[in-house]
Amino acid sequence: MRVVVCPDSFKGSLSAIQVANIIANAFHEVDEMITVECVPIADGGEGTIDAFYTSLGGTLRAVTVHNPMREKVKASYLVLPDGICVIEMAQSTGLHLVKEELRNPLEATSYGMGEVIRHALDAGYREFVVGIGGSATNDGGYGLLKALGLRFFDEHGEELADDVLALQKLARIDMTEFDARVGESTWNIACDVDNPLLGENGATAVFGPQKGVTIEMHVQLERALAQLANVTAKQVGYAVHEMAGAGAAGGVGMALLAYFSATLKSGIEVVSMTTGLADRMAQADYVITGEGYSDYQTLNGKAPLGVAKLARQKRIPIVLLSGKVAVDSIPALHSYFSMIMPVADEQISTSFAMDNSVDLLFARAKELAQQLKETL
Secondary structure, eight states: OEEEEOOOOBTTTBOHHHHHHHHHHHHHHHOTTOEEEEOOOOSSSTTHHHHHHHHHOOEEEEEEEEOTTSOEEEEEEEEOTTSOEEEEHHHHHBGGGSOGGGOOTTTOOOHHHHHHHHHHHHTTOOEEEEEOOSBOOOSTTHHHHHHTTOEEEOTTSOBOOSSGGGGGGOOEEEOTTSOGGGTTSEEEEEOSOOOOSSSTTSIIIIITGGGTOOHHHHHHHHHHHHHHHHHHHHHHSSOOTTSTTTTGGGGHHHHHHHHSOOEEEOHHHHHHHHHTHHHHTTTOSEEEEOOSEESGGGGTTOHHHHHHHHHHHTTOOEEEEESEEOGGGHHHHTTTOSEEEESSOTTSOHHHHHHTHHHHHHHHHHHHHHHHHHHO
16 A cells, blocks of 8 residues: 655644654554655645655755844745755744734734845845745735835835834835846745735735734724835836735735736645655555644645645545544535544544644544555
């Protein structure tokens, strides 16, 4: 039996690599002759670099940058063997870098991501994959663009302050000092959302609350991002407000679409394409994927769905082995997954499941291995 294991992380509990290894160990305990290939996946957020590094190797390069609250932090980017540079926004600007009580979207900046990009450009790299999930920011890429040389002015010719609300006074953007190497490079953006920048489905409304956006902040931030988008449209010659993915990562999607000529793709599509996932599962008897919690949102482009589509194209049975699965979503999930197996059922609390994730996952994976052996 040959099995390809390609899970996303169980967020807050286990990384994708840990999940894959636990499943592999469980299968080998059932039968050492089972061939298990681990291909951890990600959707562009935290863990994207790990997924690429585990699958393809390469060189990790460390750089000291500023986190969302302007404190120094160590970040890494990955240079793949073929020279493609993988940058994970969460490394420099991730929500996990800021304690919950300190999160302040009025102050949080994407400047650190710009520093990582600048470092990679200085090192000579010109082909990039950039994952933009899991950010702590809602600044429309303002900090990122400033780090790369854009300058922002009000109607009196005064340069704007660094905080995002200063954008409400934005009248002109000066691209004179913008890093020319950005335009000489190729940018493939791994992104798992297609939200526009503004409105009820926009960056602030949908993703802001988890970053600390209050009702009072919402109006101000929406006004600031709208002004940035309006002036940007004049600058680049086309509107970016409603473009799919413009609202990703607090509006960083908009900045990349407008100033980087970037191509936004689903995170799993980028990961699958770069790691050659389709070819690696070609001879598999079964494919196993999963995530921390599966529900109807899984069918809105999350990583396990992308794996399921590849498996279905090759007519390979695919198992969804997730930490928990919403019971009401199971019929819909069965449209894509041959078998659905939650690690923890509804009677087990989430906190208990997370605290005991290793043991629970190992035991459940052993059950799965035995079932698959019997049905092959």
